[in-house]
Amino acid sequence: MTTRRLLALNVGSSTLKGASYLLNAEVPGAQPRVVERSRVEISVGPDAQERLATLLETLSETAAGPEVVVHRIVHGGDLHESRELDEAVLAKLDALVPFAPLHQPLALAFARAARLRWLQARQGVAFDTDFHASLAPWSRRLPIPEAWDALGIRRYGFHGLAFASALRIVASHDAGILQSRAVFAHLGGGCSVCAVEDGRSRDTTMALTPLGGIPSPTRSGDLDPGALLYLLRHEGLDAQTLEEGLSRAAGLAGIAGHGDMRMLLADPDPQAQLAVELFAVRIAQAIAAMATAIGGVDHVVFSGGIGHRAPGLRARIVARLGWLGLALASRDNDAGAIRIDGGSGPAIWNVAIDEERELAESALAWL
Numbered sequence: 001m002t003t004r005r006l007l008a009l010n011v012g013s014s015t016l017k018g019a020s021y022l023l024n025a026e027v028p029g030a031q032p033r034v035v036e037r038s039r040v041e042i043s044v045g046p047d048a049q050e051r052l053a054t055l056l057e058t059l060s061e062t063a064a065g066p067e068v069v070v071h072r073i074v075h076g077g078d079l080h081e082s083r084e085l086d087e088a089v090l091a092k093l094d095a096l097v098p099f100a101p102l103h104q105p106l107a108l109a110f111a112r113a114a115r116l117r118w119l120q121a122r123q124g125v126a127f128d129t130d131f132h133a134s135l136a137p138w139s140r141r142l143p144i145p146e147a148w149d150a151l152g153i154r155r156y157g158f159h160g161l162a163f164a165s166a167l168r169i170v171a172s173h174d175a176g177i178l179q180s181r182a183v184f185a186h187l188g189g190g191c192s193v194c195a196v197e198d199g200r201s202r203d204t205t206m207a208l209t210p211l212g213g214i215p216s217p218t219r220s221g222d223l224d225p226g227a228l229l230y231l232l233r234h235e236g237l238d239a240q241t242l243e244e245g246l247s248r249a250a251g252l253a254g255i256a257g258h259g260d261m262r263m264l265l266a267d268p269d270p271q272a273q274l275a276v277e278l279f280a281v282r283i284a285q286a287i288a289a290m291a292t293a294i295g296g297v298d299h300v301v302f303s304g305g306i307g308h309r310a311p312g313l314r315a316r317i318v319a320r321l322g323w324l325g326l327a328l329a330s331r332d333n334d335a336g337a338i339r340i341d342g343g344s345g346p347a348i349w350n351v352a353i354d355e356e357r358e359l360a361e362s363a364l365a366w367l
C-alpha cells in the first residue's frame with residue numbers, strides 16, 4: 001500500500017479549520033482512499049505563519065510535514081475545478097481580491113505561507129464559486145448595463161464546498177436528492193441559500209461578493225443600492241468606511257450590537273428579538289424564492305455554525321413555510337437529528353458539513 005499525507009485548510013471569515021488525512025492506495029496509481037486523521041478549528045488572525053504554526057501544533061503534525069496541501073479559496077472567478085497552485089493561478093486569484101475582500105487576502109496569505117513552509121509539498125486550491133458554474137442564465141446575469149457585465153460583475157455564488165458537502169451527506173442517506181429539487185440554507189459566519197436541481201446549482205442568494213443576499217451575523221446582505229449612493233453622496237462616507245460598516249457592523253450586529261446567535265436567541269431585549277425575527281423571515285423568504293427558481297421543493301437542508309447548531313432558529317424559519325408543506329418533528333429538531341421533518345411534506349435535513357473532506361477529495365482530480 002502507498003500512503004501520502006494531506007492537509008486541508010479552510011480559511012473562513014471567522015474560523016480557520018484544518019484537517020489532516022492519509023491518502024491510501026492499494027497499489028501505486030490506484031484511486032486512493034481519503035482517511036481522516038485529525039482536525040482542528042481556531043480563530044483566524046492576521047499573521048498567517050503564526051496561525052499555521054498554532055494549527056499544526058494542535059494537529060500534532062509538526063514532525064512530518066504534509067506531502068499535499070489543499071486550500072479553500074472563496075472566489076475563483078472564471079476558474080473552475082480544483083487545480084494545482086502555481087504563480088499564474090496565484091496571480092489570477094490576487095486579481096479577485098476586490099470581489100471577496102474579507103476572505104481572499106487572508107486565504108492567499110495562508111497559501112503563500114504554506115508554500116514557503118513546505119517547499120516540497122504539492123499544493124492546490126478548490127473554489128467556493130465552482131459549485132455554481134451551473135447557475136441558470138437568468139441567475140448568473142445581474143440586471144445592470146451590458147458594459148458592467150463585461151467587467152465580470154455578475155452572480156458567482158459562494159459556499160460551494162459547504163453545499164457540495166451537504167449534498168454528499170444527504171445523498172448518503174437518501175440518493176433521491178440527486179434527482180430532485182432541493183434548497184440548501186448555509187448559515188455560518190456568512191449565510192447563503194441555494195437552489196439545487198438534480199444535484200446542480202441553479203440559483204443562489206450571494207452574487208458578486210460574499211456581502212450580497214440574505215443578512216449574515218455581521219454583514220448586511222442585499223440593500224437598496226440607493227442607500228449606498230445616499231451615504232456616499234450626502235453623508236460623505238468613503239468606500240472604506242462603507243465596506244467596514246456593511247461587512248463588520250451590519251446584519252445581526254447592526255441591529256442588536258453583536259452577531260452571536262446563541263446569545264440573541266436567549267435575549268428578551270426587543271432589539272435582540274428584532275434581529276432574530278428579521279434574520280428568520282429573510283431566510284424563510286429566500287428558501288421560498290429558491291423553491292420558485294426550481295419549480296418546487298422536495299428537500300430543505302440546513303448547515304453551518306448557526307444552521308446546524310441553533311434548533312430554535314430552524315423552528316422559527318420552518319414555522320413561516322408551513323404553506324409550502326414544511327413541518328418539523330420538534331423532538332428530532334431539538335435533539336439535533338440529521339432528519340428533522342414530521343414525515344408529511346418535503347424532507348428537512350440538519351447536517352454537520354465537512355468542507356475539509358471536500359477539499360481533500362478534490363485533490364484526487366489533479367494529483
Ligand SMILES: Nc1ncnc2c1ncn2[C@@H]1O[C@H](COP(=O)(O)OP(=O)(O)O)[C@@H](O)[C@H]1O
Pocket residue numbers: 012013014015187188189190217259260261262304305306309310
Ligand atoms: N450553538 C450555536 N447556536 C447559534 N449559533 C452558533 C452556535 N455555535 C456557533 N454559532 C455561530 O456560528 C457562526 C460560525 O459558523 P461557521 O459555519 O463555523 O463559520 P465560518 O463561516 O467561519 O465557517 C458564528 O456566527 C457563531 O456565533
Ligand SMILES: CC(=O)OP(=O)(O)O
Pocket residue numbers: 011012013014074128158159188189190191210
Ligand atoms: C463565502 C463566505 O461567506 O464564507 P464564510 O461563511 O466561511 O465566511
Ligand SMILES: [Mg+2]
Pocket residue numbers: 012013188189190
Ligand atoms: Mg464557513
